[in-house]
């Protein structure tokens with residue numbers, strides 16, 4: 001048994017195109033090679049779900065259940081822990097650790113950390129703010145499992161407040177300033193918890209991402225990551241000052257909110273601005289610059305999770321090697337310490353350095369089955 005391995009065994013039942021899979025992991029580097037649509041990304045998705053309880057591809061659990069079946073199950077041996085996650089097509093997830101059922105989802109978090117890097121990640125630069133919020137949240141969940149309930153609480157208040165605003169807009173209820181003030185207070189308290197955590201995370205990620213970015217780009221460019229909420233926030237980390245700023249902005253938007261029937265202020269509208277040499281990366285970055293930026297963000301994420309937890313997270317590289325030029329491939333490889341357990345997918349082994357193939361366990365993936373190469 002390789003003592004360095006965090007994830008030792010993965011079992012899937014009716015998860016996407018895997019009717020059953022029993023996959024013992026034996027090497028620090030596992031390479032999954034296969035043609036398109038065979039199940040390579042599905043397998044990494046299952047592992048990422050164990051680390052964050054979120055899929056990076058879909059928001060509905062039912063999409064991950066094999067067609068024609070009622071529930072999917074993911075089970076993993078992670079150090080001495082047996083993690084089990086059951087995803088019914090309908091109804092609530094069931095989670096257990098070492099056979100003990102958990103009542104709160106957040107209790108499942110914190111045992112396995114993972115950084116996923118896929119070709120979809122270029123959307124961090126090009127895509128909508130929601131993608132950047134999800135990225136921050138995925139890291140926060142792994143740094144601080146309590147963040148799960150912080151987000152749940154905010155979303156619950158937001159849903160109820162939105163229902164109220166919609167009712168007012170449609171003329172079902174009359175506006176009641178006292179009732180609205182109570183909702184505003186609740187939203188500001190819960191929203192501030194989300195916002196301050198995201199802002200603090202960006203402060204921690206920035207110097208790491210800047211250093212990686214300079215290494216990869218050859219010291220020529222300066223990357224900046226800026227927390228960009230919809231309303232001005234204090235420069236200090238004082239909760240009361242954040243709540244006050246939130247509330248005064250809510251009050252200023254009351255009329256617009258009742259007209260539109262939805263909440264316009266809060267962390268559900270946050271963004272992160274990514275700049276290269278003070279120009280927005282989204283508009284002015286070349287393809288290569290955007291790839292360098294995303295790689296720097298991922299390496300910063302890896303480094304931060306390792307620093308906080310004292311051991312490297314699992315690294316899941318989905319089809320990214322082929323898109324990186326030699327310099328970036330080498331930067332990535334040198335950043336992966338031998339103790340970083342890595343799973344990597346590819347359609348071709350041709351682009352890999354021989355030294356990598358020699359120290360890896362290679363499997364071919366064919367229609368939801370794995371076979372050692």
Ligand SMILES: Nc1ncnc2c1ncn2[C@@H]1O[C@H](COP(=O)(O)OP(=O)(O)OP(=O)(O)O)[C@@H](O)[C@H]1O
Nearest residue numbers: 016017036037038039040041042063064065066067
């Ligand atoms: N819920 C589901 N039930 C059954 N099959 C599914 C389900 N969800 C996805 N699939 C199948 O999984 C396959 C896609 O798997 P995956 O995305 O892992 O491919 P891949 O090997 O990563 O391919 P590529 O190289 O194109 O990225 C498709 O054939 C799709 O039909």
Ligand SMILES: [Mg+2]
Nearest residue numbers: 040041042319
């Ligand atoms: Mg894929």
